[in-house]
Amino acid sequence: MSEIKKDKAREFKLTSWALKNRNTVFLLSLIIAVFGFMSYRGMPKELFPEVVFPTILVQTIYPGNSPIDIENLITRPIEKEAEDVKGLKQITSTSLQDASMVMVEFNANVPLREALQEVKDAVDRAKSELPTDLLTDPFVTDVDFSEFPIININLSGDFSLEELKAYAEYLEDMIEPITEISKVQIQGVEEREIFIEVDLIQMESLGLSFQDIENAVSWENVSMSGGDIRLGKMRRSIRIVGEFEQIKEIENIVVKRELGRTVYLRDVANVVDGYAEPTSMARLDGHPVVSVQVIKKGGENLLNATDKIFEVLDKAKETGAIPATMSVTLTNDQSDIIRKQLSNLENSLILGVLFVVLVLFYFLGTRNALFVGLAIPLSMLTSFMVLNIINYQINMIVLFALILALGMLVDNAIVVVENIYRFVDKGHKPLEAARLAVGEIAIPIIASTATTLAAFLPLAFWGGITGEFMKNLPVTLIVVLTSSLFVALVIIPVVSATFIKHGENRHDNTPNKRKANxxxxxxxxxxxxxxxxxxxxxANILSLIALIVFLNALFFYKVERWFRDVFLTRLENLYSRTLNYALKGWRPVWFFIGTFGLLIFSVLLFLVRQPEVKFFPTNEPSYINIIAELPIGTDISATDSVINKIENDLDSLLVPYKSIVKSVLTTIGQGDPDEWSAFGDQVNKALTTISFVDFKDREGINTASIMSMLNSELLNQYPGVDLSITQNLMGPQAGKAINIEITGPDFEKLTTYADSIEAHINAQNIQGIEGLKIDLDVGKPELLVKIDRDKARRFGLSTMQIASTIRTSLFGKEISRFKDGEEDFPIQLRYKDEYRYHLPT
Structure with a gap:
């Protein structure tokens, strides 16, 4: 009687409330199931977690200045002020022709908005030291490294370049409005431009200047409002229309009228409807293509984005917007890789759940296993709701954490269900048994869960890029185990109390075959x-459950009964005899000494032969990148010539592996995909991407060996070309494995030292080093023009006028726009090529 009174004194209030409100708990379970599933379906899915470090970019445009001038006049003053901002990690700057780029990276714990404001304040302080004739203030913005290309749509066929470009622009217009898409870039085409190519001799003989031609064109190519006029009781707007509609109109512009003679633009220049100098080229398997590169917004669902892109492509083909004769090839499809990787992990998770439940069947019996197994889906669905609320994604780390937590999810539920049955066996009714059972063990299982969480908690405070990347693991585990504790204390007692029958034999697992079928x-x-x-x-889960139910009714229950009644009984007896033997006399001491000896032996073995340590092991690559970089200033035609040779050599090397190579895409004008570039053309760079078929279709060929072969056959084979070979990224962008930084005030000495170190390391033939790279960009080779100010003043010229004229002559100057339908194109003024590329001119 005293034991019953003591039992009644035990209760856990949250569980007692749940048992008094069972309908509410069942409704809560339904809500968890529905919203948990919706959360899972709606959460962004990526291969790896997005690691975001607050990074602010300061861009400043200052036309007509060399990289050295840009560094002294703009970059250094901004760097000086930015060094004092709080939470600074590092500053990286690049000084280019006409432009400066300063990238300020903060520690991960600095809020992005605060970092942006800090840099803006620093730039404001630096303005007093910047040139007063800047066209615009420095542009300060945050950099989103999570925006990256997710797919390339390559168009080719028996079409002109202009037609391919039109179809690419159609796709661009259809894809860019998609919510998940940041921008779309078209590669392999040139932009249309109207060139006014001036004859130097004719212009000088007629006493004309570039300014005369610019004024004549810009003053004629206008449309503007002339105000309103009242006509009777109505008012009408007056609009002057004078924009060019045809190229001939530009040729017939009057540039000068003097002494009864009219000088037309055609007398001193050719008007050419052409294309800008190319900054990119694209080839797929050696054939020219126009490539549409799609870039995703940070934090958006990649799989949803690609699904919508596929819908756009399907619709375009169905409606004829893309001709059936056009070849549309998809490369660098990140969704394909992610779908396969996540699908493998999801299948592993499903199988893990089923195996856990199967083990429970054997150890706990059918009914107990169902009660305990219920904790797994409910805990996971609860976790998906929480992870969705805190803006987490479904990725490999999160799914791995769920698999890791599988075994621990049922621990609390097993203890709860078994204790409820213990109280039922003592004569309590199921509802009372659930209240007393949980009241007895609630604090111990809370403490047990808390100790497990405490082991993972320090991982959540891991610093650096790797820490941010791996933070998904402890956070997911903490959420899942906390959810399992909630399910064990609230939902499992209610389910058990509802479906356990008073006085039933829980070990009688004979199934009703008709009901099971x-x-x-x-x-x-x-x-x-x-x-x-x-x-x-x-559907796969339900199919497997149906199979288990059917097989259990057929013969599993007999195996389960033998396992529990015979095998476990014998195992328990064996354990009991072993324990009794080990605890007699001095045997516990010898067991302790032996165990301690094994510990010492293990430590010594570890010290003698230390295992290889790799935080993110490299798998067989799904694609290989070959990045080629020629000296800065190399013309795109020269880059194309070198890349053609590399492509031919690569084609020969890949002949034995043609069956597993899906495609080879080369893009000239694009560098390393893992390196971010703010602005400036990259015509001296090229990227060749070799994509392989799925792992199961590779006929046992190891793509890592192909990469190793390419390293040995291609590296250091092309003089003047910096070649590097990489594979798809497996882990966070943490930079190179080893970096050697050389600092000092003398730029030329730094260059010499860097070359010496590179040569020394290469001479050592260190195993594992596939290629060294010096990240020094020396800038384009320059021809310096020094102005004789005394002579210039005699002719009434300033340095600015001379510099502006030279720039217009060579680089060109946009003086107006030519409209053609809904599009408009720049009208560029410059010399003819025979004068532009003739140095004495």
Whole structure:
């Protein structure tokens, strides 16, 4: 009697409330199931977590200045002020022709908005030291490294370049409005431009200047409002229309009228409807293509984005917007890689759940296993709700954490269910038994869960890029285990109290075959409906459950009964005899000494032969990048010539592997995809991407060996070309494995030292080093023009006038725009090529 009174004194208030409000708990469970599933479906899916470090970019444009001038006049003053901002990690600057780029990187704990304001304040302080004739103030913005290309759509066929470009622009217009897409870039085409190419001799003989031609063109190519006029009781707007509609109109502009003679633009210049100098080229398997590169917004669902892109492509083909004769090839499809990797992890998770439940069947019996197994989906669905609320993504780290937590999810539920049955066996009714059982063990299982969480908690404060990357693991585990504790204390007691029958034999697992077969058929029917709806993951789960139910009714229950009644009994007896033997006399001491000796031996073995340490092991690459960089200033035609040779050599090397190579895409004008570039053309760089077929279709060929072969055959084979070979990134962008930084005031000495160090390391033939790279960009070679100010003043010229004229002559100057339909194109003024590329001119 005293024991019953003591039992009644035990209770856990949260569980007691749940037991008094069972309908509410069942409704809560339904809500968790629905919203958890919706959260899972709606969460962004990526291969790896997005690691964001607050990075602010300061861009300043100052035309007509060399990189050295840009560094002294703009870059250094901004760097000087930016060094004092709080939370600074590092500053990286690049001084280019006409432009400066200063990138300020902060520690991960600095809020992005605060970092942006800090840099803006620093730039404001630096303005007093900047040139007063800047065209615009320095532009300060945050850099989103999570925006990256997710797919390349390559267009080719028997079409002109202009037609391919038009189709590419159509796709650009259709894809850019997609919510998940940041921008779309078209590669392999040139932009249309109207060139006014001036004859130097004719212009000088007629006493004309560039300013005369600019004024004549810009003053004629206008449309503007002339105000309103009242005509009777109505008012009408007056609009002057004078924009060019045809190229001939530009040629017939009057540039000068003097002494009865009219000088037309055609007398001193050729008006050419052409294309800007190319800054990119694209080839797929050696054939020219126009490539549409799609870049995703940070934090958006990549799989949803690509699904919408596929819908756009399908619709374009169905409606004829893209001709059936056009070849549309997809490369660098990140969604394909992510779908396969996540699908493998999801299948592993599903199988893990089923194996856990199967083990529970054998150890706890059918009914207990169902009660305990319920904790797994409910805990995970609860976790998906929480992870969605805190803006987490579904990625490999999160799914790995869920797999890691599988075994621990049921620990609390096992203890709760077994203790409830213990109280039922003592004579308590199920509802009372659930209240007393949880009251007895609530604090111990809370403490047990807390100790497990405490082990993972320090990982959440891991610093650096790797820490930010791996933070998903401890956070997911903490959320999942906390969810399992909630399910064990609130939902499992309610389910157990509702379905446990007073006085039943819980070890009688003989199934009702008719009911089991009926349940299996219902599950198969539901699975078939879900397969039609393309919800394959849930359909697979229901199919496997139906199979287990059917097999259990057929013969599993007999195996389960033998396992529990015979095998476990014998195992317990063996354990009891072993324990009794080990605890007699001095045997516990010898067991302790032996165990301690094994510990010492393990430590010594570890010290003698230390294992290889790799935080993010490299898998067989799905694609290989070959990045070629020629000296800065190399013309795109020269880059193309060198890349052509590399492509031919690569084609020969890949002949034995043609069956597993999906495509080879070369883009001239693009560098390393893992390196971020703010602005400036990269015509001296090229990227060749070799994509392989799926792992299962590679006929046992190791793509890592192909990469190793390319390293040995291609590196250091092309003089003047900096070649590097990389594979798809497996882990966070943490930079190179080893960096050697050389600092000092003398730029020329630094260059010499860097070359010496590179040569010394290469001479050592260190195993594992595939290629060294010096990240020094010396800038384009320059021809310096020094103005004789005394002579210039005699002719009434200033340095600015001379510099502006030279720039217009060579580089060109946009003086107006030519409209053609809904598009408009720049009108560029410059010398003819025979004068532009003739130095004495």
């Amino acid at each position: 009926r349940l299996a058929l219902i599950l198969v029917g539901l699975a078939a409906i879900l397969y039609i709806a393309k919800w394959f993951a849930i």
